[in-house]
Amino acid sequence: MKKFETITSRVVPLPIENIDTDQIIPARFLKATTREGFGNNLFRDWRYDSNNEPKADFVMNNPTYSGKILVAGKNFGCGSSREHAAWAIEDYGFDVVISSFFADIFKGNALNNGVLPIQVSDEFLEKVFETTFSNPNSEITVDLEAQTVTIKDSGDVESFEINPYKKSCLINGYDDIDFILSHVEDITYFEKTR
Amino acid sequence: MIHQNQGKTLVEKIWDDHVVKSEEGFPDILYIDTHLIHEVTSPQAFDGLRKRGLPVFRPQQTVATADHNVPTLNQHLPIAEELSRYQVDMLTKNCAEFGVELYGLGHPYQGIVHVIGPELGITQPGKTMVCGDSHTSTHGAFGAIAFGIGTSQVEQVFATQCLLLQKPKTMKIEVNGELGKGVGAKDIILYIIAQISAAGGTGYFIEYAGSTIRSLSMEERMTICNMSIEMGARGGLIAPDQTTFDYVKGRQFAPKGEDWDIALDYWKTLYSDEHAKFDAVLEFHAKDIAPMITYGTNPGMGMGINDNIPSKLAQPETEQPSFQKALDYMGFLDNQPILGKPVDYVFIGSCTNSRIEDLREVADFVKGKQKDPNVEVWIVPGSKQVEAQAIEEGLDQIFQSAGFQLREPGCSACLGMNEDKIPAGKYCVSTSNRNFEGRQGPNARTMLVSPLTAAAAAVTGKITDVRELLS
Numbered sequence: 091m092k093k094f095e096t097i098t099s100r101v102v103p104l105p106i107e108n109i110d111t112d113q114i115i116p117a118r119f120l121k122a123t124t125r126e127g128f129g130n131n132l133f134r135d136w137r138y139d140s141n142n143e144p145k146a147d148f149v150m151n152n153p154t155y156s157g158k159i160l161v162a163g164k165n166f167g168c169g170s171s172r173e174h175a176a177w178a179i180e181d182y183g184f185d186v187v188i189s190s191f192f193a194d195i196f197k198g199n200a201l202n203n204g205v206l207p208i209q210v211s212d213e214f215l216e217k218v219f220e221t222t223f224s225n226p227n228s229e230i231t232v233d234l235e236a237q238t239v240t241i242k243d244s245g246d247v248e249s250f251e252i253n254p255y256k257k258s259c260l261i262n263g264y265d266d267i268d269f270i271l272s273h274v275e276d277i278t279y280f281e282k283t284r
Numbered sequence: 285m286i287h288q289n290q291g292k293t294l295v296e297k298i299w300d301d302h303v304v305k306s307e308e309g310f311p312d313i314l315y316i317d318t319h320l321i322h323e324v325t326s327p328q329a330f331d332g333l334r335k336r337g338l339p340v341f342r343p344q345q346t347v348a349t350a351d352h353n354v355p356t357l358n359q360h361l362p363i364a365e366e367l368s369r370y371q372v373d374m375l376t377k378n379c380a381e382f383g384v385e386l387y388g389l390g391h392p393y394q395g396i397v398h399v400i401g402p403e404l405g406i407t408q409p410g411k412t413m414v415c416g417d418s419h420t421s422t423h424g425a426f427g428a429i430a431f432g433i434g435t436s437q438v439e440q441v442f443a444t445q446c447l448l449l450q451k452p453k454t455m456k457i458e459v460n461g462e463l464g465k466g467v468g469a470k471d472i473i474l475y476i477i478a479q480i481s482a483a484g485g486t487g488y489f490i491e492y493a494g495s496t497i498r499s500l501s502m503e504e505r506m507t508i509c510n511m512s513i514e515m516g517a518r519g520g521l522i523a524p525d526q527t528t529f530d531y532v533k534g535r536q537f538a539p540k541g542e543d544w545d546i547a548l549d550y551w552k553t554l555y556s557d558e559h560a561k562f563d564a565v566l567e568f569h570a571k572d573i574a575p576m577i578t579y580g581t582n583p584g585m586g587m588g589i590n591d592n593i594p595s596k597l598a599q600p601e602t603e604q605p606s607f608q609k610a611l612d613y614m615g616f617l618d619n620q621p622i623l624g625k626p627v628d629y630v631f632i633g634s635c636t637n638s639r640i641e642d643l644r645e646v647a648d649f650v651k652g653k654q655k656d657p658n659v660e661v662w663i664v665p666g667s668k669q670v671e672a673q674a675i676e677e678g679l680d681q682i683f684q685s686a687g688f689q690l691r692e693p694g695c696s697a698c699l700g701m702n703e704d705k706i707p708a709g710k711y712c713v714s715t716s717n718r719n720f721e722g723r724q725g726p727n728a729r730t731m732l733v734s735p736l737t738a739a740a741a742a743v744t745g746k747i748t749d750v751r752e753l754l755s
């Protein structure tokens with residue numbers, strides 16, 4: 091997994107609540123046997139019409155908005171537990187998803203794939219949407235070490251929660267295997283002394 | 285204040301003995317003594333290792349076999365089905381590349397992964413054991429912490445011989461008293477699951493205790509622990525005792541000589557302390573248990589063989605549609621008896637009931653009897669060693685005279701993955717562990733029972749209360 095560093099980026103706003111994983115990646119794209127390539131089909135049916143033409147009114151097809159941070163309405167990632175949803179978001183190039191609530195399984199899947207889900211208050215989320223729509227070039231800074239998210243234009247800051255283990259995984263670019271391997275001396279010591 | 289004499293449960297004792305590192309805010313790093321693998325859930329994990337450029341960390345603590353995809357006839361010939369053959373070949377290739385011992389097709393130790401571990405003496409009290417297979421709980425019968433894991437965790441164990449885990453909650457299930465005639469271990473576990481439902485054990489590690497459990501043989505204990513997963517539990521175990529020690533002693537990979545004495549001293553400390561606290565405790569009475577049968581499409585939909593299928597209206601309203609769907613699938617009506625229903629297939633096998641004692645019990649019952657002409661009967665031993673033992677004891681002759689087919693070892697009709705499938709719409713009385721829709725083949729109808737009840741159906745051609753046929 092790549093290391094998660096402090097990110098300052100413009101954002102892609104998606105002010106819709108209850109976005110389920112079927113929207114994030116429709117079921118018909120789950121037949122692949124590798125983890126790669128799902129980004130092309132992220133939000134497939136919102137992004138493209140039935141003739142595979144990009145839908146001009148969808149935010150990801152609007153060059154005004156871009157960046158490594160996806161900001162979405164409450165209860166993001168609900169529905170099916172498919173990890174493909176997290177793979178698609180990561181593969182498309184998002185490092186962070188900000189929402190005021192995440193479905194549990196999506197949250198775990200995202201963290202296991204190097205994507206940071208940040209849960210903020212309803213008020214803060216509203217502010218991010220307002221700032222972005224009035225100035226699409228405005229940026230947000232995510233400082234994982236300090237566990238803060240800052241709206242650069244307004245200076246609003248909010249702190250967020252994260253499991254300390256998962257935090258260290260992201261900061262060090264570790265997954266569970268890397269984490270256990272970093273304790274390999276403990277393992278061999280355990281084997282010798284039991 | 286923490287009570288000084290609180291005592292530990294068996295699960296806690298074994299768990300604590302295997303914690304490599306435990307830090308506030310982190311999952312425990314738990315050391316895994318033995319990793320069992322098979323052809324279906326290992327290829328992506330081997331692939332992951334290759335991508336990371338890692339070896340298998342402790343290949344000598346890893347044992348492989350081929351079971352899910354293997355045919356149970358003509359095992360000396362190449363596997364006919366292409367994808368199955370590919371997966372089995374892949375396992376052979378991966379084991380060779382990573383230095384893992386493989387008891388593959390044709391090897392005298394080959395068999396269902398949960399049958400060969402115990403019979404080879406690999407399964408021992410106090411161990412932590414995992415496998416990319418949910419019925420790994422079987423090995424808990426020896427007083428081991430044994431549970432199934434996902435493929436990404438298989439990769440974790442390959443790479444580190446450890447897993448990152450939170451300590452599970454514990455539940456004690458006591459069964460006390462004497463079992464009635466014709467009632468066995470399979471009936472006990474089907475009864476418990478019917479009582480607490482297919483989700484009743486979710487989140488727990490279960491310790492089975494009580495006088496009934498103590499009186500069971502090792503193979504019967506394995507049948508009980510095997511199905512822990514069918515009530516949603518993480519795993520199940522039974523404290524080791526003289527029965528356990530006698531079973532393990534002298535087996536291929538059991539400790540020998542001085543090592544045996546050291547091991548035995550440790551194993552004797554493996555029980556839940558008197559004041560140990562469980563998160564939940566349940567008690568059942570052996571006298572309440574009849575020969576059991578399932579009538580629906582999850583293992584919790586079970587009842588005494590003489591009972592009527594429960595009423596739909598007696599189910600919680602939200603569950604009535606799925607209850608009806610299950611009965612429709614099975615072709616049954618609620619409030620009806622199941623006794624006397626004609627049967628098309630009888631399958632005696634799977635990691636729940638394919639050991640030598642199961643085969644002996646069936647042979648003993650059918651000796652001098654004939655199968656009903658309308659029933660096809662498959663007996664699939666759990667391993668090459670079980671098969672060899674059955675032949676040595678002349679059980680094959682008894683099965684042959686009764687018209688039963690003794691096939692070669694594998695998972696067989698337990699899951700519709702290999703060539704052994706139950707045709708659509710047909711009724712199969714099965715000693716396996718899952719009666720999900722399509723589990724034994726598309727639209728196949730499965731009724732889970734004990735080996736004895738299966739044998740009774742084989743000779744009468746219908747669902748029969750075996751107690752009426754026992755002298």
Ligand code: SF4
Pocket residue numbers: 351352396397398417419634635636694695698699716717
């Ligand atoms: S016999 Fe059935 S339950 Fe047991 S390992 Fe094989 S497929 Fe799984």
